[in-house]
Amino acid sequence: MDDQLINILRTLVATATPLTIAAIGETLTERAGVINLSLDGSLALAAMTGFGVALLSSSPELGLLAAMAVGAAVASIIAFANIGLRLDQVAIGFVLTLLAADLAEFLGVPIAGQPGPGMPYWPLPILSEIPIIGRIFFDHNALVYFSYVLVIGTWFWLFRTRAGLAQRAVGERPAAAFARGTRVNRQRVLYTVAGGALVGLAGAAYTLSLRVGWTTPPSMLGDGWIALAIVIFGGWHPFRVMLGAYLFAGLKALAGALQGTDIAIPVTLLNGLPWLLMIATLLVVSSGGVERLLRLLPRRWQTRLRSVLRSDPPRALGTRFDEG
């Protein structure tokens, strides 16, 4: 494999990291039945705060913590408004996404364009020595490796632990979960805030890892919506969500690579591609097209493939539950 291709794939992994972390955070939240629609603004506000704190304290680690706190704070407003005040999740999330993005721009004015500290480069010993794979996957910083652990850990949590089973029950059948003694709303608050903290971390991954620094307008604007779509495309399953994030990052890496060559593709088309892909992926999983394709296959394969490809949202997603 030539160096150029390896470099493109390496960029792909770096680009996919914030998307993966954000989409996994949202997956955790939505699995408990809550939609955090504020992703796009939360990412920007956390990214700005993370870089700002890292700049002032010269410590990227402190920046990560601050960003997580911001993400968690925004998410806790949604949890409070929805569970405490019985307001619509989507409405609050939408207002917050606009507000957080504007707040990021307003408060970020003094630090825009400044150089600052980023996550330290940390090639993993031994693993990064593996030919090709090592350079692509293990030649980054700690945040990138964290995203791998996060995906596997989330899968294990959701599908192999009792707590994860209870979480899914809260998102699927809150009444049944409540009858079995689960404190439904307490769980929802917990996973909304935890998911929000991960979204905050993803925000910091843009300004402290992917490309160090804060710019106006922020470079990640729009990615929050893509992350929300990735969760749907990923069928609320960590591995498929990660696949979705890599698909979108792949498109970006490809667009970046193409811009350097003499292949004449209008820039506007390249910039429009992720959005076309977003519509296309949602079309595939939402229109019943998958189901129709499956029916063409032998019955034995149908059931097996269906369990892998199915994209049913958590049944109680977006609804409120009154513990009465």
Add this chain to the structure above:
Amino acid sequence: MTESQAPLWARLSSRALPIFGALAVITLLLLILQALTPIEAGPLEVLDAFIRSLTARGELSPRKLGNVVEFWIPLVLVSMGLVVTFRAGLWNIGVEGQIVMGGLFAAGAAFSLADLPPLLLVPLCLIAAMIGGALWALLAGVLRTRFGVNEIFGGVALNALANQITLQLIAGAWRPRDSDKAQYSRDIPEAAMLPGIDRAFDISLLALILAGVAIVVVLLLLNGTRWGLNLKATGHNARSALLLGVPVGASALGAMALCGGLAGLAGSQRILFTDGLVTSQFSGGIGFIGLLVVLLVGMRGLWVPLVALLFTIILNAGTQFQFIQLDSSLTGVLQGVLVLLVMLFSGARERWLHHRQQRKAKAI
């Protein structure tokens, strides 16, 4: 005593309570900002900026009021459209792209039919704008009703695509002849421009009348026709299927088309009156502000014109913020905080009323 039995003044002040609460918190936030950051301006300076954005030499300035009305017109058009889609249970976030497509269709008509007399050209441009906005809205609508793609995500993607189409046109077909910069298009032909009233109060009378018509038509449609009632029923059902939607049918498509048409008209006002050419971000975020307006009034159409005026005044004050060393993005923050706090306070008020009623019921 339940709320509906209370005297009128009590009901009104109770409704206004969330707004006063929100204003108090905003004042507090500005004070904190002043105390803790290098920003020198506080609530008083911000208030002063608001006053100066409307007055000149201590008197209301017709020119500045004209600026407010000029921005109020497209905002009201968009917001009235959004009242319709919200009534149908649809989150038409794609309204921003519908404004853009309306503006582009209007500009396209103006460029290609430039030889026609103004009396013919202007109506054709406006019709083109409505068609452009409606088509872009129907695209999101069909994605939702036929293919189950949630309109929020379809809308966000279509917004981004509309912006890319704008950039492509500015850099390509509509590029100014004497320039190779891709910042804006060449000028719209004079014959297609909406005439202004007066230099001192510079608004388009035609656009103002259209906005008035839109307000009346939407209110009548929603409250006085069978279609409006059907829409309400659709809306209630649709809310239960949020992410992978159930098909919500033809009345939802009608709502989208109407909203898209009004948004397109709003876009054409930006191009054919305010700007006179196509820039990359010509909508000025009216679509999102419109969504905030409608969320703030709780989807009751009657209050839309008034709240839209309030938001326009906030936005207009942004032009004064630079003089007190505040970034104009503060306008977005103020609008967002206002809507968020009013929603939270209203929610808290509802809960409080609910609790009180329950306690009373128990006591009896």
